[in-house]
Amino acid sequence: MKGKTKRYILPEDEIPHKWYNIQADMTVKPMPPLNPQTREPMTASDLYTIFARECCDQELNTTDPWIPIPDEVREMYKYYRSTPLVRAYGLEKALGTSAHIYFKNESVSPMGSHKLNSAIPQAYYCKKEGVKNITTETGAGQWGASLAYAASLFGLEAAVYQVKISYEQKPYRRSIMQTFGAQVTPSPSMSTRAGKNILTVNPNCQGSLGTAISEAVELARTTPDCKYALGSVLSHVSLHQTVIGLEAEKQMEMAGEYPDVVIACFGGGSNFGGISFPFMRHKIAAEPGKTHTRFVAAEPASCPKLTKGKFCYDFGDEAGYTPLLPMYSLGHKFHPSNIHAGGLRYHGAGVIVSQLLKDGLMEAVDIQQVESFQAGCLFARAEGIIPAPESCHAIAATIREVKKLKPDEEKVILFNLSGHGLVDMASYDKYLSGDLINYTVSDDEIQANIAKL
Amino acid sequence: MKGKTKRYILPEDEIPHKWYNIQADMTVKPMPPLNPQTREPMTASDLYTIFARECCDQELNTTDPWIPIPDEVREMYKYYRSTPLVRAYGLEKALGTSAHIYFKNESVSPMGSHKLNSAIPQAYYCKKEGVKNITTETGAGQWGASLAYAASLFGLEAAVYQVKISYEQKPYRRSIMQTFGAQVTPSPSMSTRAGKNILTVNPNCQGSLGTAISEAVELARTTPDCKYALGSVLSHVSLHQTVIGLEAEKQMEMAGEYPDVVIACFGGGSNFGGISFPFMRHKIAAEPGKTHTRFVAAEPASCPKLTKGKFCYDFGDEAGYTPLLPMYSLGHKFHPSNIHAGGLRYHGAGVIVSQLLKDGLMEAVDIQQVESFQAGCLFARAEGIIPAPESCHAIAATIREVKKLKPDEEKVILFNLSGHGLVDMASYDKYLSGDLINYTVSDDEIQANIAKL
Numbered sequence: 001m002k003g004k005t006k007r008y009i010l011p012e013d014e015i016p017h018k019w020y021n022i023q024a025d026m027t028v029k030p031m032p033p034l035n036p037q038t039r040e041p042m043t044a045s046d047l048y049t050i051f052a053r054e055c056c057d058q059e060l061n062t063t064d065p066w067i068p069i070p071d072e073v074r075e076m077y078k079y080y081r082s083t084p085l086v087r088a089y090g091l092e093k094a095l096g097t098s099a100h101i102y103f104k105n106e107s108v109s110p111m112g113s114h115k116l117n118s119a120i121p122q123a124y125y126c127k128k129e130g131v132k133n134i135t136t137e138t139g140a141g142q143w144g145a146s147l148a149y150a151a152s153l154f155g156l157e158a159a160v161y162q163v164k165i166s167y168e169q170k171p172y173r174r175s176i177m178q179t180f181g182a183q184v185t186p187s188p189s190m191s192t193r194a195g196k197n198i199l200t201v202n203p204n205c206q207g208s209l210g211t212a213i214s215e216a217v218e219l220a221r222t223t224p225d226c227k228y229a230l231g232s233v234l235s236h237v238s239l240h241q242t243v244i245g246l247e248a249e250k251q252m253e254m255a256g257e258y259p260d261v262v263i264a265c266f267g268g269g270s271n272f273g274g275i276s277f278p279f280m281r282h283k284i285a286a287e288p289g290k291t292h293t294r295f296v297a298a299e300p301a302s303c304p305k306l307t308k309g310k311f312c313y314d315f316g317d318e319a320g321y322t323p324l325l326p327m328y329s330l331g332h333k334f335h336p337s338n339i340h341a342g343g344l345r346y347h348g349a350g351v352i353v354s355q356l357l358k359d360g361l362m363e364a365v366d367i368q369q370v371e372s373f374q375a376g377c378l379f380a381r382a383e384g385i386i387p388a389p390e391s392c393h394a395i396a397a398t399i400r401e402v403k404k405l406k407p408d409e410e411k412v413i414l415f416n417l418s419g420h421g422l423v424d425m426a427s428y429d430k431y432l433s434g435d436l437i438n439y440t441v442s443d444d445e446i447q448a449n450i451a452k453l
Numbered sequence: 454m455k456g457k458t459k460r461y462i463l464p465e466d467e468i469p470h471k472w473y474n475i476q477a478d479m480t481v482k483p484m485p486p487l488n489p490q491t492r493e494p495m496t497a498s499d500l501y502t503i504f505a506r507e508c509c510d511q512e513l514n515t516t517d518p519w520i521p522i523p524d525e526v527r528e529m530y531k532y533y534r535s536t537p538l539v540r541a542y543g544l545e546k547a548l549g550t551s552a553h554i555y556f557k558n559e560s561v562s563p564m565g566s567h568k569l570n571s572a573i574p575q576a577y578y579c580k581k582e583g584v585k586n587i588t589t590e591t592g593a594g595q596w597g598a599s600l601a602y603a604a605s606l607f608g609l610e611a612a613v614y615q616v617k618i619s620y621e622q623k624p625y626r627r628s629i630m631q632t633f634g635a636q637v638t639p640s641p642s643m644s645t646r647a648g649k650n651i652l653t654v655n656p657n658c659q660g661s662l663g664t665a666i667s668e669a670v671e672l673a674r675t676t677p678d679c680k681y682a683l684g685s686v687l688s689h690v691s692l693h694q695t696v697i698g699l700e701a702e703k704q705m706e707m708a709g710e711y712p713d714v715v716i717a718c719f720g721g722g723s724n725f726g727g728i729s730f731p732f733m734r735h736k737i738a739a740e741p742g743k744t745h746t747r748f749v750a751a752e753p754a755s756c757p758k759l760t761k762g763k764f765c766y767d768f769g770d771e772a773g774y775t776p777l778l779p780m781y782s783l784g785h786k787f788h789p790s791n792i793h794a795g796g797l798r799y800h801g802a803g804v805i806v807s808q809l810l811k812d813g814l815m816e817a818v819d820i821q822q823v824e825s826f827q828a829g830c831l832f833a834r835a836e837g838i839i840p841a842p843e844s845c846h847a848i849a850a851t852i853r854e855v856k857k858l859k860p861d862e863e864k865v866i867l868f869n870l871s872g873h874g875l876v877d878m879a880s881y882d883k884y885l886s887g888d889l890i891n892y893t894v895s896d897d898e899i900q901a902n903i904a905k906l
Contacts, residue, residue, distance in 0.1 A: 006531035009462055078459035079543075079837055090532075090606075108561050110837040112875060152834050153543075172625070172878035179833055179881050380632055381605050384532055384563040422565060422875050425628035432631055 010082035024065035033323035052125035058236035085251035090382035113419030115146035118240035123150035133226035137212030140342030141173025143231030148182035164207035214319035232268030241274025266297035269350030295362035298397035302439035306364035331449035337439035340427035388419035463535035477518035486776035505578035511689035538704035543835035566872030568599035571693035576603035586679035590665030593795030594626025596684030601635035617660035667772035685721025694727025712867035718846035719750035722803030751850035755892035759817035784902035790892035793880035841872035
């Protein structure tokens, strides 16, 4: 290992100038969102009341493969990009493998995760069209913290609905949002009709991403001069995240390698899409030597929409405020177990990823909670970085890939380290003390939820 | 600001190959440590029973200005170095200044602070001489986490005494240490004579760094095959930290600038020495254009050893186990107030820094707790990084420097961002809710302590 390069970093002028829009290259385009009342396809302008206009246009753009990154956004990317591509020599040694394992380290972002990549443009586009308030939901708080920071960068007021269980279990992330001046409300709350309806039925409801989205969308609809921003699931969010994969591609070139497998954890699909889509474009274009690459999404066993969900039109939120989206779903009323990977507790998969999975361009695996933390601790001791509980799923999937290889097989594996776990140590505490349990969702429960769709 | 470089990062082959030993260049050399029984100067070999031998040799080396960094250590530095030098455009704008403000971002280290720079070589030297156990103290936990990680890298068992108030207030850092397999004990504890003596008199004692050092040193002395490692104060620790300043010097060259002022927070002196000494060598050598640079240490007002302490021989720990060291001290029995910057709660200053301050080569300022958090929040909103409570002192001192300038004065200020505060959010919570208070230590209390020296 001595003398070999460990980290690959791009000079600032090689930070991408454009995002990659895979929708333009897909053979089968994603189906459009539908108006829930009329079930008619929605256009970008139908979405303008909720999201920043530029985001709506990007959401439904199926023709332009490259979308310019505004200068103002790219300047803010310079605060932490490029993120390093790291050769995981330590992990390779710990696993005793001949595989070459690389990870893209998005945890070096000031907010500790990849989420900032989309928070910055979403806040920027709001600012650009003169909006003064921005609202969103957050689970573990990675997205909320990123949006709170991005809002403060562009002088916007931010209101964040945080899933109640995370609000209580992860007070540090709430404080981070407050440090940036955001107003944080535990969800479900009495401040919205969606929240009230749930609390009336179940006063002890611990919340879910689906419910928090309903509350934020309701706030955006009922507040003048206020737009809603989403941290994953939607196509424009994955678009912004392609900076990850575009950088990784150049950095893999510096290392003289091309990945055989690309792996990321899966909540709504934004970090997965971010690292995968730039490599997948070569597969779609059938470029020689680049068609064999496999793309693996690692989801929690307790929220298995990709491996056990149904492909259909469903709502993005619990209350049914959003358009109907074509996706793999467990049903928008599905309440995931209280796993520590709060960012993966979502009932549906993004529109693009759902289509790609349906068309066989990618795969999915489900990971139990204990296996994910085992993998996370192994990685921490080998590479010195404590991964976020979400990212532990990608590491566990990487270890599974390695275990499938023969000892001398030199496969190249790339995974996305979407964030660090320094603010999630209470979860590690629980794992280290042996108190962490697996959650399994029964086929009957899944079928009961899916049958309603 | 558009298009200007924000971050300067060195290629891996420019990570320093040598540390800079300022002792070799100092006109007035530091006085030697004394045996407390005989008051005779101690030699390196007198220290071998406590510390790794290489560290003892480095501690008293006043002849070689450059000490080679072992290949094994430099390979581990590659896990996170070089750290970025960042032009703080956001902070400049927030302050409305023409000054050019740069910071060296040591918070990107996987453990979140500069401490790893010395933890790695100290663990390596122990491993190299066949030692199997390593023990240390920690305050807020930045050092303990770093040593726990470094120990795991080299296969050593680590035992950490953590100051009790931090053990209770900052459980996340304890969990980080445990994730790396370290045994963590709150100090004072009943496991050592030093701890027992204190708990007998005061069962509710909240601990201090001085006490935790006594416990760790006692463990090292009474345990076979066990060495002690210290996170600051000693000269070999500052030596290892010079990677910070050596990198910063090359990075400032990339930016085409040279600092007029260099600033760091001050606990024992290692991050201050780390960023300062490489620049100070040009001042000592009277190089043209490099003699005017000022070096400013920012200490907490509640623990003002540099601004109000006495230069004398004193113990490094509460129980009086260590050699007598020539330093600015508030007395080894001084118990600092419970400020949130746990890493700055230490009664004495490192030997080298004490001599440099005495000889007028540097300055010191004291910062109140509330001012430090004000500065930290301003910086967070401007640059997106939440600084450690310790680092907030350096930012506050930077802001004071800026306020001394005329609006169009283009001074170049460099400070060290020693760590991030993501694991210290409970402290920010307290500040944001208005519950944070200042602590002042009266001149009478200082005089009473100093009179005993």
